[in-house]
Amino acid sequence: MKPVSEQEEFFSLSPCELVSLISRDELNVRCESEVFDACVSWVRCDPSGRRTFARPLLEAVRCHSLTPRFLQSQLQGFDWDASSKDYLSGIFQELTLHKPCRPRSLRSPRVPHRIYSVGGYLQQSLALTEAFCPETGDWMRLTDLPEPRSGLACCVVGGLLYAAGGRNNGPEGNTDSAAMDVYNPMTGAWRRCASMSVPRNRTGLGVIDQMIYAVGGSHGGVHHSSVERCVLL
Numbered sequence: 001m002k003p004v005s006e007q008e009e010f011f012s013l014s015p016c017e018l019v020s021l022i023s024r025d026e027l028n029v030r031c032e033s034e035v036f037d038a039c040v041s042w043v044r045c046d047p048s049g050r051r052t053f054a055r056p057l058l059e060a061v062r063c064h065s066l067t068p069r070f071l072q073s074q075l076q077g078f079d080w081d082a083s084s085k086d087y088l089s090g091i092f093q094e095l096t097l098h099k100p101c102r103p104r105s106l107r108s109p110r111v112p113h114r115i116y117s118v119g120g121y122l123q124q125s126l127a128l129t130e131a132f133c134p135e136t137g138d139w140m141r142l143t144d145l146p147e148p149r150s151g152l153a154c155c156v157v158g159g160l161l162y163a164a165g166g167r168n169n170g171p172e173g174n175t176d177s178a179a180m181d182v183y184n185p186m187t188g189a190w191r192r193c194a195s196m197s198v199p200r201n202r203t204g205l206g207v208i209d210q211m212i213y214a215v216g217g218s219h220g221g222v223h224h225s226s227v228e229r230c231v232l233l
Contacts, residue, residue: 165200
């Protein structure tokens with residue numbers, strides 16, 4: 001969606017054409033915020049002439065797939081008309097209060113579905129990263145982790161794969177890790193993120209509102225009961 005929304009032809013779309021485009025289930029986007037941002041850019045191209053179409057555009061966006069944090073920043077950062085502001089405020093309240101909403105179909109992913117295997121143990125900790133493609137039934141070798149780790153935890157946010165904690169069992173000894181690395185399937189590269197406050201082997205990871213939570217785990221002979229989170233920008 002981003003490459004299309006940066007082209008001149010995108011900004012010349014009529015309101016009906018844009019609503020039809022963003023309503024498609026097969027729209028090629030990584031996350032719904034890309035669709036939202038594209039609509040805002042289209043309105044900003046001619047604010048006086050297009051502001052009245054903001055509400056129909058917002059109704060075509062899967063706004064319930066957005067995070068409360070994202071919606072709050074959009075409410076504060078753009079001069080919405082009263083109808084659009086009320087619509088977004090209502091969705092923000094539903095999300096923060098966890099109210100049930102009308103189900104809408106999810107868009108097809110920009111990249112094919114993959115099942116990832118990261119790290120592991122075979123006589124010593126591994127840096128091996130592989131992906132299984134359900135469509136073909138094949139495993140693919142990917143870029144290795146920056147360092148070998150077993151007992152690590154993984155999650156996916158915004159199409160990116162995050163790997164945190166674990167232990168490096170090697171010939172020179174055992175070292176528990178506080179590191180978190182992120183893998184981008186579009187570039188095929190790992191990069192280091194902010195480390196956790198303590199090493200966590202066999203920790204649990206969960207995602208709420210684009211924030212990654214690390215729960216429990218161990219460091220040496222100490223078992224953690226603590227929880228910490230990483231806010232993704």
